[in-house]
Amino acid sequence: DVKVTQSSRYLVKRTGEKVFLECVQDMDHENMFWYRQDPGLGLRLIYFSYDVKMKEKGDIPEGYSVSREKKERFSLILESASTNQTSMYLCASSFYKTGKNTEAFFGQGTRLTVV
Amino acid sequence: AQKITQTQPGMFVQEKEAVTLDCTYDTSDQSYGLFWYKQPSSGEMIFLIYQGSYDEQNATEGRYSLNFQKARKSANLVISASQLGDSAMYFCAMRNTGFQKLVFGTGTRLLVSP
Numbered sequence: 001d002v003k004v005t006q007s008s009r010y011l012v013k014r015t016g017e018k019v020f021l022e023c024v025q026d027m028d029h030e031n032m033f034w035y036r037q038d039p040g041l042g043l044r045l046i047y048f049s050y051d052v053k054m055k056e057k058g059d060i061p062e063g064y065s066v067s068r069e070k071k072e073r074f075s076l077i078l079e080s081a082s083t084n085q086t087s088m089y090l091c092a093s094s095f096y097k098t099g100k101n102t103e104a105f106f107g108q109g110t111r112l113t114v115v
Numbered sequence: 116a117q118k119i120t121q122t123q124p125g126m127f128v129q130e131k132e133a134v135t136l137d138c139t140y141d142t143s144d145q146s147y148g149l150f151w152y153k154q155p156s157s158g159e160m161i162f163l164i165y166q167g168s169y170d171e172q173n174a175t176e177g178r179y180s181l182n183f184q185k186a187r188k189s190a191n192l193v194i195s196a197s198q199l200g201d202s203a204m205y206f207c208a209m210r211n212t213g214f215q216k217l218v219f220g221t222g223t224r225l226l227v228s229p
Contacts, residue, residue: 031215040124042206042221050215058216090160098148098212099167106160 003027006091006107013114019078021110023091030096032074033104034058034066036087043090049074050096081114088112117142119207121220128197129228135182136192136223138207146212149190151181154204154222163205166190197227 007022025032031050035043035058045058047066055066063085067075074093078085088111094104118141128134140149151163166174166181174181182191194201204224210217 031217033217035219040221042121043208043219045216045218048216056214056216059218088158092160092217094210094215094217096215098146098210100165102148103150103162103165104208104210104217105162109158 004093004105004107006110008110011112013081017081019081021076021089023074024072025093029093031094033092034076035090038087083114086114117218119209119218119220121207121223123223125224127226131196133195136205138190140188140209144211148210150208151192152206199227202227
């Protein structure tokens with residue numbers, strides 16, 4: 001079974017803190033994605049990566065950075081957390097191609113609250 | 116730019132009836148894939164069905180089918196014989212074959228009543 005694991009289910013951080021969200025997948029997927037999910041706004045792509053050390057901005061990258069030093073691990077970094085970054089964060093991974101059996105698999109999500 | 120539009124924030128259907136959830140997309144690429152996911156209240160994302168841009172037939176997976184109209188850039192999900200367990204958020208998504216960005220719509224909340 002494909003597994004995408006996010007390091008924390010719930011996280012509470014203070015404004016201004018540096019926050020790391022970790023995601024690990026075990027299917028040797030090339031692609032990894034970070035989204036935030038807010039009511040009424042769906043899943044918005046923050047960053048994605050199609051290979052080690054490669055990263056691409058998504059639709060809302062401001063205030064975030066990412067790191068992919070190993071194929072299986074993709075980290076999301078909030079350089080200086082702010083209250084408007086309170087959200088559910090979802091990590092996903094997929095193969096680098098389209099076609100049947102190339103769907104993305106998701107982690108369980110991290111509910112981040114910034115106070 | 117890639118974009119997915121889901122215009123129905125909420126839909127209601129009675130058990131055993133069929134329901135169509137709308138999805139339109141925008142891309143300048145010719146090769147892409149379209150995906151539908153279900154997110155129950157538990158929060159997990161469950162993959163339902165895939166349609167490739169070059170697939171000649173509409174995709175089907177059990178009670179799910181995808182009404183793919185390429186010229187209109189629409190990829191509607193049809194759920195036949197709705198069940199109470201189908202109550203959930205449904206998301207449409209697209210990924211281009213070249214640039215691997217995977218984008219989602221805002222979702223449709225489906226409520227199935229007895």
